[in-house]
Amino acid sequence: MSSDGIILFNDVWKKYSTRDIFHKSLREEISDIFKREEREKLSDGEFWALKSINISITRGECVGLFGPNGAGKTTILKLIASVTYPNQGEVAVSGRVAPLISVGAGFHPDLTGRENIYTNGTIIGMSIKEIREKIESIIDFSEIEERFMDMPVKKYSNGMNARLGFSIAVHSSAEIILIDEILAVGDESFQVKCIDKIRDLKNNNKTVLIVSHNKKKMEELTDRILFIKSGEIINS
């Protein structure tokens, strides 16, 4: 393992099921304690979402993930965020992760914008004190008017959700920032601002992973792009 490798995937396989068989997985879970090797086979209705993925990302790198819908891009982000775990292989991540897996992830619809800054901020590892110090600049960056901050988030537009989520993530002290398609939501001026901010993060030696369908923008922003198709990395 290289010393500055911050994210490492070593022959990672991830299996998903097309069926809603909840109880089966619990049974598997219990029987797996006795027989480990069963996991490597596919049973009915299962498919490999990721097949033998090897990735090595170093600190301060900005990497794009590009590929058609359902290729496994979000699954890779979820593995980095420890939301889910591989069936085979190893995922090693060192450092705190701020995931933005989708628009408004982790916002509670009944709470106000301000309250959601606190809950969301602490989830991605900020302390209450840290948030209190940064809250003005979080609100400023999101460009949401003060009077909306005391309104429940369920009344926000998608764009406002995305701005607030992005603003919290970039203000956190997390070393790794995952961005999933959210660039597509904000308006033109906010997008420009986001891109500037991402460059800024890169200069501060933060690691950024971006999923997007806008290949041109990604080429301009990232150090390299991983092309993913049906669960495999092609010519990266």
Added chain:
Amino acid sequence: MIKRLIPYKDLFLVYIWREFNIRYRQSYIGALWAVIQPLSMMLLFTFVFTYLIKAVVSDYPKTIFFYSGLLPWTFFASSVNYSLTSLTGNYFLITKIYFPREILPLSGIVMAFLDYVIASVIFIPMLFIYHIHITYYILWMVPLLVLLFVFTISISLLLSSLNVYYRDVKLATGFLIQLLFFASPVLYSIDNLSLNFKLILFLNPMTFIIENMRRCLIEGRGVVLWQFVFVSAIVAVFYYLCYRFFIKTERDFADVI
């Protein structure tokens, strides 16, 4: 578990505060609800057992007898209720962000504990109204509360994680809680039973906890130490198993939920 939670202590605090906010957001009398539930049950039981079924439940006034049992019971039952759907109700967090998942059921338990504290406040004037002689045995409440907490946490972790896999758990729990209510000595006392019989009943830790809280609160008697050790051992093993189960299943929550 504590070791896992320390780095996330701010998150835990914010979570408790968040639960509190969500619960009382659009409610008019807010925290009063915490008192209304045990109080109304107490009045109903007192009415039934005074006028309809003329039974002698104990030597102590019925109101305070029932209320002292209803307090720990309500804490247990509402903890289970809050925590049961805490994982499934927060799927939008679980599928997006990592944090120790036990924070969700635990903040439900803390909420139920706040209710318990609020409901306990009206217990204090009751002690004076009925001239209850308070002895230093009341200090037994501390280890009994710890026991109640550990048992409640174990059940909540087990049921909330099972509910991720089988939503039947939610349907079954309402009915099981009701069964357990009648199996626990809220409406009666097991004080006059033989020791062997008591020990069998103590396999339900709620029986031990409710019976003994009442003993040291209103009867001014202590807890038999070896019985306390016996039940604590059962609860400790149960906690260990439930926590292991939770940690084992936690990894799959995001995929199954």
